[in-house]
Amino acid sequence: MKRKITVGSRDSALALWQTRWVVEQLEKQNPEVTFEIITMKTKGDKMLDVALAKIGDKGLFTKELEVAMQRREIDFAVHSLKDLPTVLPEGLTIGAVCKRDNPGDALISKDGRKLEELPRGARIGTSSLRRCAQLLNYRPDFQLESLRGNLNTRMKKLVSERLDAIILAAAGITRMGWEDMIAEIIPFDICLPAVGQGAIAVECREDDQDIVELLKGVEHPATRAATNAERALLRRLEGGCQIPIGAFGEVVKEKLTLTAIVATLDGSQVIRAQGEAAVDQAIQLGIEVAEKLLDMGGKKILQQVRSGE
Structure with a gap:
């Protein structure tokens, strides 16, 4: 008898496409396993008459799926990486970051x-x-x-x-x-993307070693390194939907580059910084570029945006 694994997804057409894509890859690699997709609406799916920046963004599109994982109702969940907060609930981890599509x-x-x-x-x-x-x-x-x-x-x-x-x-x-x-x-010199944009992430329980091992089959190391740098930057800046922050990390010839911006809400100021490091220094690179932004005037911008000035 095949082992059954339960997968959580938001119920939008795009979310389901992403979840089915992940499941298809895993089915090819694990013919002895059967997968069942369970859909659910998140807070962000329900509150469509309010601007994202006004709702707050801590798990806006992920919390319901994460609660289901913690309750062991599903084994893992598929997300757009840009929707995942930089700090995950206790006991959960990103089991895989899939190969990124166009991030722009x-x-x-x-x-x-x-x-x-x-x-x-x-x-x-x-x-x-x-x-x-x-x-x-x-x-x-x-x-x-x-x-x-x-x-x-x-x-x-x-x-x-x-x-x-x-x-x-x-x-x-x-x-x-x-x-x-x-x-x-839109060219990156005009508009840098959101942190994690274009990448699919698979979240699971840290202690579920079978699932952690299974998800290695859809992991893409270069995308993981690039998005680790972006997410480290965002975490250092303590940013989210309420603050204009853009970032793009890329692995080229064994080097990881990271470009990022912090901007005022009205666009009158856009501060841009870059950095480069070895691929295994992704998180440190994210923090270093964040520090550059802060030193270049980003700290003042962030304070202004948070205080509503």
Whole structure:
């Protein structure tokens, strides 16, 4: 009789695509195991009429799945890594970080225009303070509109709310098979992505050695190193949805590079720092680049954003 493993997922189309992808890889490697997917709604899925920055982001899209793991109702859960807080609940760990897809932000415009071609005062939909700050730094004339909901809902709002464009994570668009709708992947010198964007993470219980071992089959070491650096930076800056922070780590020729920004909410100031280290120094690199940002004026910006000035 096959052993059954229970997998937790949010119930959105994108979350299910990601979970099924992970399960398919594991099924190929473990034909003696059967997997059952259990879906659930998280707080972030239910509160769609409030901007993410106003809800708070500690486990907004993960807590219900984590509670189910702690209660041993599911064996592991599949997440977008960017949704996972940098400090996990006690007893849980990231069992695998899968190979990253395109980490960038995708511009979808009603007439296929690129960012620089959008009209003056263009209305752009996004739920991210990080995107808003960097876009306003690039073009202060842009009108940024709050955009919540799953991918399907946000795509419909491009038309229903008469927006000139919307911005979504490129990886999600690609996974849903909608690449032909992308007008442009926004260059990193204009908009750095969210920490962990484009990567899938699998969370499990630390003490479940069978599952920890099983998940090694979908681990991608270079993505793990890059995102470890990004997450260490975010943890040092104590940032989240409420603070505009962008970061991108990449392994090139056995070296890990990390670029990051901290910005004011209005985009009037964007501070950028970079660093490089050996791949096994990922966490230290994240902390070092965070310290650079703080020393360059990031500390003052963070204090201002947190105090609501």
